[in-house]
Each structure stands twice: as C-alpha cells, then as structure tokens.
Amino acid sequence: MDFRYVGYTQDRKLVKGKVTASGEEAALDLLSYGGYNVLSLQKVTPFFNAEKLSSAFAKINPNDMVMFSRQLALLVEAGTDIVSALELLRGGLTNRTLSKIVTEVVVDLRSGLRLSQALEKHPKAFSPLYCRTIVTSEETGNLERGLRIMADYIEKQSLSAKKIKNAMIYPIIVLVLAIVVIAVMVTFVMPSFMSLYAALGAELPTITKVLLAIVNFLLDYGLFLLAGLAVLVVAGFAYSRTPAGRYQWDKLKLRLPKIGRITIVSELSRCC
Known part of the structure; x- marks a missing residue:
C-alpha cells in the first residue's frame, strides 16, 4: 500500500513524497532508515492505481x-x-x-x-x-x-510444473485442430452438400440435419454461451484458489491418464 509523507531530513530540509510499504509501521521504518524524520503519514487510497494493479498480478x-x-x-x-x-x-x-x-x-x-x-x-x-x-x-x-x-x-516443484504443462500441449493441439476442422466443414463443406442435395431434390441425412441445428443454435446464441463460459472460467479459477478448490483440482489431476502419473512421480521425487 502507498503512503504520503511529510517530514524533514537531517539537515532540516522539508520533504514531501510517497512511499510503498506493507503497512504504516513498515512505512515509518523505511523512512526512518532513509534518514527522514516524519511529521505526518497518510495512507493513499486512489480509485485506480495502475502500479498497484500490475503488482497484484506480478509473479x-x-x-x-x-x-x-x-x-x-x-x-x-x-x-x-x-x-x-x-x-x-x-x-x-x-x-x-x-x-x-x-x-x-x-x-x-x-x-x-x-x-x-x-x-x-x-x-x-x-x-x-x-x-x-x-x-x-x-x-x-x-x-x-x-x-x-x-x-x-x-526447483523440483518448478520442473514438475513444466512436465505437466508439456503433457498438456499435445491434447490442446489436438483439440484446437478438431475445432478448426469442424469449423471448416461447417463453413465450406456443408453448404456445398446442401446445395447439391437441394439441386437433386433429395432430403438431407438425419445426422446432417442435427449438425445444422447445432450450428444454427451456436450462431444464434453463441455470444451468450461465450459469456457464460467466461463466467464459469473466472468462477472456476477463483474456486481453485481456495483450499477446497485446490483439493478438487489436485484430485482431478491425479485421475487424468498421463498427467496423473507425472504428478505422482514428481511429488514423490520432492521427498527424496
């Protein structure tokens, strides 16, 4: 947190400024260590502080x-x-x-x-x-x-985290490629088949009708679904930061086919 101070130096020169510390006592100690005699100290509570926001996410x-x-x-x-x-x-x-x-x-x-x-x-x-x-x-x-x-x-904890991330890369790539393939089929391939069936006067297969219905639903309500998904992701992330959430997340990691084994081996290696 930030504090505004007024004080004077050892040569009796008046100074004003801002200091960042974990609390009022720490701020006074910092200023005293810097050679300042503090006359007043007030906590700064701005509506928006970009530096404070960036430090909150700093790792x-x-x-x-x-x-x-x-x-x-x-x-x-x-x-x-x-x-x-x-x-x-x-x-x-x-x-x-x-x-x-x-x-x-x-x-x-x-x-x-x-x-x-x-x-x-x-x-x-x-x-x-x-x-x-x-x-x-x-x-x-x-x-x-x-x-x-x-x-x-x-160091061991960092290495195990990297192994888990590397294990996740392949499934993510496969998932992204699958989404891209489905998007290409829906955007380019299916319209061609629809035109062909319409020209022949034939009825579309049932599976194609179902897929078209799903696509139309996503086009009509896609924004709402994305908003709901974003809310779920944020809520899930917040829950994962709690003790109960971390416990559930760890249980899930142990049940995943490849990641579970990596997690167990890495955790055991930390004790050795």
Missing part, C-alpha cells in the same frame, strides 16, 4: 527464488549476518517484486523480528512451508541448510 519466477535462497545460504554460511546478506542480494535482484519484498524484510529485521517472522508477512514469495522450514532452521542454528532444502524443493 515471482521460481528460478529467482531458487537463486535467492542458494545465494543467501552461501552468504550465511560464509559468516555474513542476515541483514547484510539480504542487502547484498537486494542490489543484484532483477525481479522488482522480490526486491521490494526483501527491502521490507530488512526493515522488519532491523525492528527486531526474526527472519521467519519477517518472511511470513510475504506469502506471495515465501510459502507456509518455506517459513516453517526457516523456523526449524533458526531453532537448530542451521539456517543455510534450511535455505538449501527450500531451494531444492522449489
């Missing part, structure tokens, strides 16, 4: 998380304190979303939070499993091992 690439976790593990293993390690990594991050999250994590660490507590504030980047692993690593005093475990896990 963090699994490869970025793998690289981040492994590099952080190396720095911690080398004896670098966690705050300095994160600040070093932040300078080399190309993903703006992840860079912003790391900035807020550093602020939280400076305020006295543990690493696991700071990461829990950012579920978009750090899953509950990631955070729980870090908690265990902190308690055992082996943070670098936990970071490497999560890097390997994310």
Whole structure:
C-alpha cells in the first residue's frame, strides 16, 4: 500500500513524497532508515492505481527464488549476518517484486523480528512451508541448510510444473485442430452438400440435419454461451484458489491418464 509523507531530513530540509510499504509501521521504518524524520503519514487510497494493479498480478519466477535462497545460504554460511546478506542480494535482484519484498524484510529485521517472522508477512514469495522450514532452521542454528532444502524443493516443484504443462500441449493441439476442422466443414463443406442435395431434390441425412441445428443454435446464441463460459472460467479459477478448490483440482489431476502419473512421480521425487 502507498503512503504520503511529510517530514524533514537531517539537515532540516522539508520533504514531501510517497512511499510503498506493507503497512504504516513498515512505512515509518523505511523512512526512518532513509534518514527522514516524519511529521505526518497518510495512507493513499486512489480509485485506480495502475502500479498497484500490475503488482497484484506480478509473479515471482521460481528460478529467482531458487537463486535467492542458494545465494543467501552461501552468504550465511560464509559468516555474513542476515541483514547484510539480504542487502547484498537486494542490489543484484532483477525481479522488482522480490526486491521490494526483501527491502521490507530488512526493515522488519532491523525492528527486531526474526527472519521467519519477517518472511511470513510475504506469502506471495515465501510459502507456509518455506517459513516453517526457516523456523526449524533458526531453532537448530542451521539456517543455510534450511535455505538449501527450500531451494531444492522449489526447483523440483518448478520442473514438475513444466512436465505437466508439456503433457498438456499435445491434447490442446489436438483439440484446437478438431475445432478448426469442424469449423471448416461447417463453413465450406456443408453448404456445398446442401446445395447439391437441394439441386437433386433429395432430403438431407438425419445426422446432417442435427449438425445444422447445432450450428444454427451456436450462431444464434453463441455470444451468450461465450459469456457464460467466461463466467464459469473466472468462477472456476477463483474456486481453485481456495483450499477446497485446490483439493478438487489436485484430485482431478491425479485421475487424468498421463498427467496423473507425472504428478505422482514428481511429488514423490520432492521427498527424496
């Protein structure tokens, strides 16, 4: 969220501006870390914020998380304190979303939070499993091992997702080709047959009549059907984001002929 602030610098110069943070306390910490003494801070609630909208859909690439976790593990293993390690990594991050999250994590660490507590504030980047692993690593005093475990896990998870996507390519291509063939037949082939039957004075076969009835129905009510389909897709996507929806989606994936086996093998491989 965005905040507008008024404050002054260390040389008593008045400044105004906007800062983005996860909350009011984080915004104050960011400004204080930047050397500002804040006089007032107000949350910005615009009707439409293109930057906020784009960040809502911004994704963090699994490869970025793998690289981040492994590099952080190396720095911690080398004896670098966690705050300095994160600040070093932040300078080399190309993903703006992840860079912003790391900035807020550093602020939280400076305020006295543990690493696991700071990461829990950012579920978009750090899953509950990631955070729980870090908690265990902190308690055992082996943070670098936990970071490497999560890097390997994310990497395997990404590879399994790619395998599932590749398995879906062939059925999708077949489906698209089938739709194209049907569209060509309905648009070009069937009118020719209709003209031929009409010239001969013969009656169209029953299957042809049924197909024509379906085509006419789609032409008359196609827009309504597309709108209904779009609503179903959006509703299904929203449902799949819920715990119950994810459970049903996982059950469906396991029942699919080829994808089910890939899913089982990939999930088992993550535990090894």
